[in-house]
Amino acid sequence: MTSEEPGKRSPAVEAGLTVRREVMGPDFVERALTRTAGTDSEQLQEFVTEHVWDAVWNRPGLDRRSRSLLNLGMLIALRAHGELKGHVRGALRNGLTRTEIVEAVIHASAYCGAPAGLSAMAVVQEALDAELGPLESQD
Numbered sequence: 001m002t003s004e005e006p007g008k009r010s011p012a013v014e015a016g017l018t019v020r021r022e023v024m025g026p027d028f029v030e031r032a033l034t035r036t037a038g039t040d041s042e043q044l045q046e047f048v049t050e051h052v053w054d055a056v057w058n059r060p061g062l063d064r065r066s067r068s069l070l071n072l073g074m075l076i077a078l079r080a081h082g083e084l085k086g087h088v089r090g091a092l093r094n095g096l097t098r099t100e101i102v103e104a105v106i107h108a109s110a111y112c113g114a115p116a117g118l119s120a121m122a123v124v125q126e127a128l129d130a131e132l133g134p135l136e137s138q139d
Contacts, residue, residue, distance in 0.1 A: 013046055016054030023057070023064065023090040068094040069104060076108040076120040084120060088127035098128055098135075 009017070021029045036042045057067060068091035075084040091101055105124055109117025128135075 009046075010050065012050045012054045015058060016049035016052070019057045020049060020053040023053075023068070023093060024086055025089060025093070028086055028089070064094040065091075065096060068096055069100070072101065072104045073108045076105060076116055077112045079116055079119065081119065081123045084123050085127045088124050089131055092131055098132055101128065 017029065033045060036045050057064070062070075068087065071087045072084070072091060075081075075087055088101060092098075096104075101124060102121075105117055105121050108120065
């Protein structure tokens with residue numbers, strides 16, 4: 001990570017890492033950091049951690065549950081499937097239910113179009129099945 005001293009992170013990056021780990025899970029975050037360590041991409045990880053996970057996610061006014069719901073809609077609209085899967089897991093950690101996540105996909109489909117919704121649902125379904133098991137096992 002770039003900072004004044006090698007190996008030392010700024011307080012904003014540390015605060016962002018705390019939120020990022022709580023939302024996305026520590027293993028997910030560590031894989032992202034390890035995958036980019038020593039590469040040009042490492043600077044982007046630090047930037048996103050500081051400016052998204054600290055400066056945005058730590059703002060007052062919206063709880064994490066609301067932020068997760070917003071993220072799902074935006075990621076569906078952007079067709080950012082690589083990010084969507086991780087944020088489905090984060091949404092579950094932040095208190096959204098399976099039903100609410102599916103309804104978010106349906107709602108976004110009405111505004112973003114069926115192709116965006118259908119392709120997003122494939123990603124969401126995979127994440128929901130991995131985290132909660134198949135729907136038929138949910139009673």
